[in-house]
Amino acid sequence: MIAENFRLLIEKLKYKSSKREAIWAKTSRDEEFKLHLGKVTLLTDCWYDEVTFNKKVDLVILNEDGEKIDGVILSKGEDDYELLIELHTLAKQSYYKIDETFKSIFEELDSNKVIGEKKKHELDDLI
Amino acid sequence: MLGLLLVGLLYFVFFDQKDQNMINGITVLGTYLSLLGIVISYFQIKSVKDINEKTKTAIEKSLQRLNQLVVVADLSKAIKIIDEIQQYIVHEYYQIALIRMKDLKSILIQAKHNEEANKLIEYESFCINLNELIVDIKNMHEFTTGYKKTSLNFSKIANHLEDLSTTLTAFEHKLKNIKNDS
Numbered sequence: 429m430i431a432e433n434f435r436l437l438i439e440k441l442k443y444k445s446s447k448r449e450a451i452w453a454k455t456s457r458d459e460e461f462k463l464h465l466g467k468v469t470l471l472t473d474c475w476y477d478e479v480t481f482n483k484k485v486d487l488v489i490l491n492e493d494g495e496k497i498d499g500v501i502l503s504k505g506e507d508d509y510e511l512l513i514e515l516h517t518l519a520k521q522s523y524y525k526i527d528e529t530f531k532s533i534f535e536e537l538d539s540n541k542v543i544g545e546k547k548k549h550e551l552d553d554l555i
Numbered sequence: 556m557l558g559l560l561l562v563g564l565l566y567f568v569f570f571d572q573k574d575q576n577m578i579n580g581i582t583v584l585g586t587y588l589s590l591l592g593i594v595i596s597y598f599q600i601k602s603v604k605d606i607n608e609k610t611k612t613a614i615e616k617s618l619q620r621l622n623q624l625v626v627v628a629d630l631s632k633a634i635k636i637i638d639e640i641q642q643y644i645v646h647e648y649y650q651i652a653l654i655r656m657k658d659l660k661s662i663l664i665q666a667k668h669n670e671e672a673n674k675l676i677e678y679e680s681f682c683i684n685l686n687e688l689i690v691d692i693k694n695m696h697e698f699t700t701g702y703k704k705t706s707l708n709f710s711k712i713a714n715h716l717e718d719l720s721t722t723l724t725a726f727e728h729k730l731k732n733i734k735n736d737s
Binding site: 455456457458459460462464469471473475476478488490493494496 | 664692693694704707
């Protein structure tokens with residue numbers, strides 16, 4: 429069970445992210461995304477914990493000097509895990525622009541034009 | 556001297572013959588000398604004030620230059636530390652790399668709060684680079700302690716460090732040129 433202020437924070441972040449009004453960036457971890465908010469940085473990460481053999485998700489708040497102000501970590505099966513993983517998914521979708529990508533793919537597929545590109549020099553494959 | 560002659564002239568013009576005695580003469584002379592003293596004091600005070608202001612400006616300029624030199628020295632050190640960290644990462648000495656990353660962060664935070672540096676630095680890109688370093692330190696810490704053992708992209712950390720090095724090198728050259736111009 430997470431604190432009420434964290435629940436509120438997650439809900440607000442989810443709302444902003446779903447409206448495409450939050451710019452998430454990727455960090456040096458494959459599944460971690462960050463968001464700058466004034467003087468703080470919010471980080472959300474999802475990983476497989478090799479000790480507990482369980483999937484985990486977290487949300488961390490860092491100040492401008494990199495000190496951890498607060499954070500929440502939840503394992504799969506815990507209360508509110510789904511709430512936090514939804515935020516992580518939204519952050520990921522926002523960063524990779526997944527919805528926009530699908531939209532452009534569908535537009536291409538629904539059009540009457542030929543899709544795909546032909547190589548300029550077919551002979552290149554034979555060399 | 557001219558003033559003395561003028562006062563003498565005025566004394567003989569405005570004072571009746573019967574009032575022109577030694578006591579009145581001394582009074583007029585005393586008044587003249589008092590006024591002269593006030594005028595001299597005024598110019599002396601003004602001169603001291605000008606000297607004080609010039610001294611203050613010179614001290615401020617010296618402090619500013621000293622500050623710039625300190626920042627240049629710190630930046631050179633930071634750039635060397637970045638090279639060091641990259642070597643440690645290549646050779647997989649992650650714990651030493653983490654210690655040096657923390658040293659680097661400390662130097663950069665000092666530079667960030669330096670007023671002189673703030674005026675010249677590409678502040679936005681510097682802050683982005685610093686934030687990336689801060690997050691990389693957190694991730695490296697979690698990796699070395701075994702809290703999050705997987706999914707750390709070291710080539711991305713190296714890229715962040717390279718970007719930071721570029722920003723700092725540009726900033727360092729800017730500061731050095733200002734030092735040579737002044």
